[in-house]
Amino acid sequence: MTVSLHSPGQINKLQLKNRLILAPMQQHRGTPEGHATDYHVQHYGRRAADVGLVIIESTAVSPEGRLYQDDIGIYSDSHIKPLSEVVKAIHAQDARAFIQLSHGGRKSKPLPGERLLAPSSIAFNDEYGLPFAASEAELEVLIDRYRRAALRSQEAGFDGIELHAAHGYLLHQFLSPVANRRTDAYGGSAKGRLQFVLRVATAVREAVGPDYPVQIRVSASDYDPAGLIPLQIADIVSQLEPLIDAVHVSSGGITPIRPLDVHPGYQIPYAALLKSNTALPIIAVGGIHGKALAERVVAEQLTDFIAIGRPMLEEPDFAGRLLGKQPSSIQ
Numbered sequence: 001m002t003v004s005l006h007s008p009g010q011i012n013k014l015q016l017k018n019r020l021i022l023a024p025m026q027q028h029r030g031t032p033e034g035h036a037t038d039y040h041v042q043h044y045g046r047r048a049a050d051v052g053l054v055i056i057e058s059t060a061v062s063p064e065g066r067l068y069q070d071d072i073g074i075y076s077d078s079h080i081k082p083l084s085e086v087v088k089a090i091h092a093q094d095a096r097a098f099i100q101l102s103h104g105g106r107k108s109k110p111l112p113g114e115r116l117l118a119p120s121s122i123a124f125n126d127e128y129g130l131p132f133a134a135s136e137a138e139l140e141v142l143i144d145r146y147r148r149a150a151l152r153s154q155e156a157g158f159d160g161i162e163l164h165a166a167h168g169y170l171l172h173q174f175l176s177p178v179a180n181r182r183t184d185a186y187g188g189s190a191k192g193r194l195q196f197v198l199r200v201a202t203a204v205r206e207a208v209g210p211d212y213p214v215q216i217r218v219s220a221s222d223y224d225p226a227g228l229i230p231l232q233i234a235d236i237v238s239q240l241e242p243l244i245d246a247v248h249v250s251s252g253g254i255t256p257i258r259p260l261d262v263h264p265g266y267q268i269p270y271a272a273l274l275k276s277n278t279a280l281p282i283i284a285v286g287g288i289h290g291k292a293l294a295e296r297v298v299a300e301q302l303t304d305f306i307a308i309g310r311p312m313l314e315e316p317d318f319a320g321r322l323l324g325k326q327p328s329s330i331q
């Protein structure tokens with residue numbers, strides 16, 4: 001069967017009208033209390049028409065876990081109603097809507113009086129400062145934060161959840177030996193480092209039920225000799241497979257070390273590697289902005305879906321051009 005960008009797709013039981021996804025991108029427009037506003041309704045509604053799925057930006061499960069103080073959150077029931085307006089605007093364009101649930105860990109921007117929490121007391125850099133190693137009691141609270149955020153996501157009408165375990169934020173910090181030096185059940189070995197993510201994914205799955213889509217965004221490489229490599233991430237994905245429905249493949253962010261060669265589609269080999277190791281649908285992202293490249297990687301089944309980020313900010317109809325809906329100069 002030939003697959004194209006136009007082919008319908010599926011995550012868990014959810015049907016998506018095509019293979020294009022709006023990548024999660026923070027808008028820095030949350031209110032001081034972390035609420036979405038009419039800005040988000042307009043922004044996401046305007047970009048939903050041509051994609052099968054919109055993944056809304058990093059949304060904090062806990063106030064101290066906001067990546068920036070102007071992030072939106074879903075740590076209180078009062079966040080549900082404004083987010084439900086965003087969902088309605090996306091559904092009105094015949095797209096589905098996922099929310100990206102996130103906690104920044106050592107890369108958070110807590111307010112004075114809030115704790116900078118991480119697996120271990122190791123700073124990302126001077127800008128963020130030294131985090132507290134979360135106690136086991138604090139980890140139980142965090143797991144419950146994810147559980148409650150998942151229930152609120154369902155209540156707001158989202159069609160699914162993406163757990164943000166990429167870019168060096170809390171879940172990624174637990175997975176990576178660069179940031180996790182714990183000696184308790186949540187560290188010490190690859191198995192221990194997976195425990196927190198397993199517990200979060202289990203809590204979320206139990207909260208939302210078996211048929212509700214839950215996917216994970218991972219960084220396939222830490223770009224750090226002491227960090228994770230793609231084969232280790234493939235192993236982590238295999239162990240999470242009973243709990244999740246799709247994998248969104250990014251890279252980097254656990255340290256300030258950046259990839260040496262960032263060319264169009266540079267993360268596609270990671271997506272392809274993970275795809276060859278799992279039956280789960282895969283989402284590739286990162287500079288996949290050319291029509292020929294996007295069509296080829298889907299047709300060759302190196303990935304199941306393509307997420308598009310930055311061009312959709314500048315040009316809300318960009319996905320439509322990739323689909324050939326408007327005359328296109330995209331090669």
Ligand SMILES: Cc1cc2nc3c(=O)[nH]c(=O)nc-3n(C[C@H](O)[C@H](O)[C@H](O)COP(=O)(O)O)c2cc1C
Nearest residue numbers: 023024025026057058285286287288307308309310
């Ligand atoms: C302004 C901006 C905000 C972003 N915010 C998020 C975010 O909230 N969560 C996330 O996982 N990635 C975030 N990203 C990364 C994008 O989802 C995407 O992976 C990246 O932009 C590469 O895709 P692209 O080359 O199509 O832009 C952001 C990127 C940009 C440019």
